[in-house]
Amino acid sequence: MTNAGTNSSVNGNESINDKWLRIIGVPLAVLPFVFFYLTEYGYSWGLFAQTFLWGVVSTGITWQILRWWVMKVRTWYADREQLRQRILTTFLGYTLFTIPIQPIETWVVSHLDLTGMIAPAEFPRVYLIHTSMALLFAFLVGGIYESMYYLQKNREAIREAEALKKATLQSQYDSLKNQVNPHFLFNSLNSLSSLITExxxxxxxxxxxxxxxxxxxxxxxxxxxxxxxxxxxxxxxxxxxxxxxxxxxxxxxxxxxxxxxxxxxxxxxxxxxxxxxxxxxxxxxxxxxxxxxxxxxxxxxxxxxxxxxxxxxxxxxxxxxxxxxxxxxxxxxxxxxxxxxxxxxxxxxxxxxx
Structure with missing residues (x-):
């Protein structure tokens, strides 16, 4: 039951502010698999509890691994202009990780069933369904995170441009003001000195x-x-x-x-x-x-x-x-x-x- 996470910071070395996304995202990623097992093998609170708890644990671990991968990719392609390279590399990693891991997870769930309700997974139908669901959700969440990251980089670029513009204008203004101050003040004080006596x-x-x-x-x-x-x-x-x-x-x-x-x-x-x-x-x-x-x-x-x-x-x-x-x-x-x-x-x- 794989999922995707990413870094919402500027680069991979900064803190990640995705706590609530993971809290909400992990259970959501598990629910389609739970629904599949209940539909396939019968409705039971025991089966629900078993598949849901297993899914939360395995998806949480998978999330962390994919999250690490995304952070790594962003250290290679951190610029806003490197969007294509970043997306291709990130999603290629998702695919290479999910395709071998998800079938193993499907096999383990069917052979470590404590309820006795899950039959050995039908090959290749069940394996293909689970792998497809895992990839779909990984790409969906990965796309959301990439959009957030791109928007953040865009906001940073705008702030940097505005700061640079303001600094440039301030520098020019200070330069202009300095041209005015020394000579103009000197001449004005001379005029004032004369007027005081006259x-x-x-x-x-x-x-x-x-x-x-x-x-x-x-x-x-x-x-x-x-x-x-x-x-x-x-x-x-x-x-x-x-x-x-x-x-x-x-x-x-x-x-x-x-x-x-x-x-x-x-x-x-x-x-x-x-x-x-x-x-x-x-x-x-x-x-x-x-x-x-x-x-x-x-x-x-x-x-x-x-x-x-x-x-x-x-x-x-x-x-x-x-x-x-x-x-x-x-x-x-x-x-x-x-x-x-x-x-x-x-x-x-x-x-x-x-």
Missing amino acids: DKKQAGAFLDELASVYRYLLQEGERELTSLRSEVTFIRSYFFLIQTRFSSAISFDIQVDDRFLDDMLPPLTLQTLVENAIRYNVILPEKPLRLVIQTVEDGRLLVMNPIQLKPLRVTAIPIGLGTLTDRFRRLGLPALEINDNGEEFRVTVPLLRK
């Missing part, structure tokens, strides 16, 4: 906006997406600090339609684009830089500035912009549209409906 009221306002900027950096670090409303609020505080530093040499124009304020985008998108414009363009009172942020009718965000490059070498795609482009790609969002006509630099940002 205009204490303005210094207080500057400190409040600086706190808002860094609060946003900390709060949004755990998110993949944020609302356009939050980004606009943040960038206004950021603009305040920039304008305090550059005065009339820089100006900003924000034209965002209220319809799109709940749309989503990666945090620090606007800061990256603004910082990119500041890093690579001349900002002087006689040559001021004007940045425009506006929504367009199709639900996208346009960020643009005139091109007045500093006399330094600029890569084809600036570092911050390249990182931002990669973040959009890894999040599965539509790509940024970058246009440079020699006079104006424009970046169109896709917005995701909430």
Whole structure:
């Protein structure tokens, strides 16, 4: 009365959580054989007790052996992609074990009968019936276990992919934040130091906006997406600090339609684009830089500035912009549209409906 078991863990060395399956599965595997004997040789409580108890013992032992085999096979073919090799090897082992063992068990039961009701097993009919039932149940239970194992491996693969994705995004975010923090904080503290002696009221306002900027950096670090409303609020505080530093040499124009304020985008998108414009363009009172942020009718965000490059070498795609482009790609969002006509630099940002 053979049966099949398997390992529900990731590999053969881990603990197996199939206690209840065995408790339920062993009696179920025995019942068809008990029913066969009662039908074949007559209904008797003694015959029922004898065949059932014998079946529970023999099936329990067989279960353990087949369970060991499945664990062994999974150490050879543990990957989700090795499903075919794992199933073929596992079920081949079931077959090679069941075909010789089940006939021996059938012979033993008929010759160690304490009730005197079981006649010697008719060959080959009874042997074929018992072997077929044993194989059928072994394959059925083995199939259930393999399905459980495959689903578990699939869930693990999804968790690993999500963890890797989150780690990658967090790494990129930290890298981006580190680009902002040192230089921006240094310049901001210099501006604050000057304001404290010149205009204490303005210094207080500057400190409040600086706190808002860094609060946003900390709060949004755990998110993949944020609302356009939050980004606009943040960038206004950021603009305040920039304008305090550059005065009339820089100006900003924000034209965002209220319809799109709940749309989503990666945090620090606007800061990256603004910082990119500041890093690579001349900002002087006689040559001021004007940045425009506006929504367009199709639900996208346009960020643009005139091109007045500093006399330094600029890569084809600036570092911050390249990182931002990669973040959009890894999040599965539509790509940024970058246009440079020699006079104006424009970046169109896709917005995701909430």
